[in-house]
Amino acid sequence: MKPVTHLDSYRTRVTAGPPPVPELSMPWDARVARSDGYDLHLVHRWNSAPHVAAFRRQAWTLPRWEAELRAQLDGDDVRPLLISWHGRPVIYAEVCRAARHAVGSCYRARPHDLGLNLAVGELAMTDSGLVRSLLPRLTDALFEADPHCTRIVLEPDVRNTRAIRSFEAGGFVAADEIVLPGKVALLMVCRRSSAGARTR
Template structure:
């Protein structure tokens, strides 16, 4: 019988699967966004909205979003997800493996750490407490889906004080300011 090294469990974690799609409790629901049809047009329109474009900087053309979503769906690093509330899509999020993302250059990411980018698509749905209500349910669902995950991170633009307040109210703690491509961000962490 081969001796077991203390590094064996870490080596297993190096082989982290694609990020999970969370199974959310009602009235929430989450599903993978498709790269065509309704999903494509919705994600494109939401990212064009001034309140989203100001911080996400992804006000791309429809063909660019079609390519982006197709690339994400073909890979294992990021899952594009539409989150619905009472059956209505309200939030676009990308669930990603932090160790395979630019944020890994700014903190010691573990292989199963997850990251989130999220945006409330419709301006009329902002300031209703959706994010602060969703985040505890979303983090619980992600921790349940990946038992090896011990941390979930967010990296909002430091100027996005509305989002930062919502993330704090949803259980995330500010860790450090970090430089990411195109923005000075606030690294925020939620631990298991």
């Protein structure tokens, strides 16, 4: 087996594989979202909720979400996840290879960098501390799942101050304002330390 080296994260000619699916410990659990049935309807409903749609701008029709999830599942760039807390799905997440998305052109992205998008689906749970509790576990699990990954990035809308505060409390640091399709975003970064754990 080829030894793991973090230099691979810096080499521009390296091609990273699909983003990993993190293994979380109780009370958290993460699984890949399906493109039909319960999962499809839940993802569609959550993204249509006003508090989510205001910033994600993905209040799409059910058929469009079905096509989107199917494309993600068939490809190697994005993994759609449903994250549960005590067995109840509470967060829709997308883990992507940042270098292969729009955010990758806004900073010096490395092939193994991971990008995150998170949405708490139920409005009543948005101020319950879920995201700030989840993020340290999630980033540690992603770093463990991909030993070549040295950075995880988020790009919340600059107007979404609630999410930004949660991301900061969860271990991410603001790096720069960037312009992405449809929004001005705040690039936020969580780095792997030399010891292997996440670091600010």
